[in-house]
Amino acid sequence: xxxxxxxxxxxxxxxxxxxxxxxxxxxxxxxxxxxxxxxxxxxxxxxxxxxxxxxxxxxxxxxxxxxxxxxxxxxxxxxxxxxxxxxxxxxxxxxxxxxxxxxxxxxxxxxxxxxxxxxxxxxxxxxxxxxxxxxxxxxxxxxxxxxxxxxxxxxxxxxxxxxxxxxxxxxxxxxxxxxxxxxxxxxxxxxxxxxxxxxxxxxxxxxxxxxxxxxxxxxxxxxxxxxxxxxxxxxxxxxxxxxxxxxxxxxxxxxxxxxxxxxxxxxxxxxxxxxxxxxxxxxxxxxxxxxxxxxxxxxxxxxxxxxxxxxxxxxxxxxxxxxxxxx
Ligand SMILES: Cc1ncc(COP(=O)(O)O)c(C=O)c1O
Numbered sequence: 001x002x003x004x005x006x007x008x009x010x011x012x013x014x015x016x017x018x019x020x021x022x023x024x025x026x027x028x029x030x031x032x033x034x035x036x037x038x039x040x041x042x043x044x045x046x047x048x049x050x051x052x053x054x055x056x057x058x059x060x061x062x063x064x065x066x067x068x069x070x071x072x073x074x075x076x077x078x079x080x081x082x083x084x085x086x087x088x089x090x091x092x093x094x095x096x097x098x099x100x101x102x103x104x105x106x107x108x109x110x111x112x113x114x115x116x117x118x119x120x121x122x123x124x125x126x127x128x129x130x131x132x133x134x135x136x137x138x139x140x141x142x143x144x145x146x147x148x149x150x151x152x153x154x155x156x157x158x159x160x161x162x163x164x165x166x167x168x169x170x171x172x173x174x175x176x177x178x179x180x181x182x183x184x185x186x187x188x189x190x191x192x193x194x195x196x197x198x199x200x201x202x203x204x205x206x207x208x209x210x211x212x213x214x215x216x217x218x219x220x221x222x223x224x225x226x227x228x229x230x231x232x233x234x235x236x237x238x239x240x241x242x243x244x245x246x247x248x249x250x251x252x253x254x255x256x257x258x259x260x261x262x263x264x265x266x267x268x269x270x271x272x273x274x275x276x277x278x279x280x281x282x283x284x285x286x287x288x289x290x291x292x293x294x295x296x297x298x299x300x301x302x303x304x305x306x307x308x309x310x311x312x313x314x315x316x317x318x319x320x321x322x323x324x325x326x327x
Pocket of ligand 1: 014015016017018042044045082108110111133144
């Protein structure tokens, strides 16, 4: 790549979409610039691109979630490569194309805190910029990182002052219920989730939250995470969390051989710390899968809420992605 990748400089934000806005600003992406993003993506990433005034250009991904026809893109200022569910994306074609057109590469590692590729490189450190949504790995109200790995960028904005807000009712309650669940072996967290889903069906008609179409045009304002979230990130026993996630992946994999779902990835690569267990299934089969893994204290979610500009032409596999969430 044209600009050298070196030691990471880190800034914390409340959300990874904010870290992405900052990355785009540091890459001097603005009005009239094109940013390549995968079509299999959530609306928040699109909103970050719109926030800096740039135009998202979607590239397709195949069933292994690798880019298709990427070499055809010649007019863009930055490209985003996603490590879906913490599984390392092969960056070679992205690096080649960015080098060719003089664009910068952003590694969207929102899903992959602690994860590494087969050369033991931490995900998020392999491109000019990396973003990580740590709150998807830890039960905290907020917490995301921007990694600036491009050696030529010397001047970063100062770290926003961490807020003194309380740790947040939801993650605190979830951690509390989980602790009780583990000691008395009653699925309190499951019951609470079911109650929340019933409430949501009554109010919105859907069991899982759906972001409004306007979400992709929402202006993303940068904000700092809570000091309490940062404290929890620093206190994390990383080794234990890596082991827990990898062991859970193996367990879910063995349980789900009994139902009609297809894992997205054929195996769990060395060093990979999965966000969860991603699989393809119809809604009906995903429900059956959920029943089979429920006893492990995990939830099955559908991902992503596709952007409006993608949904009509999206291939079937984009609409059949489910995740056993290990949070
Ligand atoms: C691939 C990807 N990138 C970025 C984000 C944004 O993360 P956050 O919710 O922390 O802003 C998400 C959120 O779901 C995501 O799935």
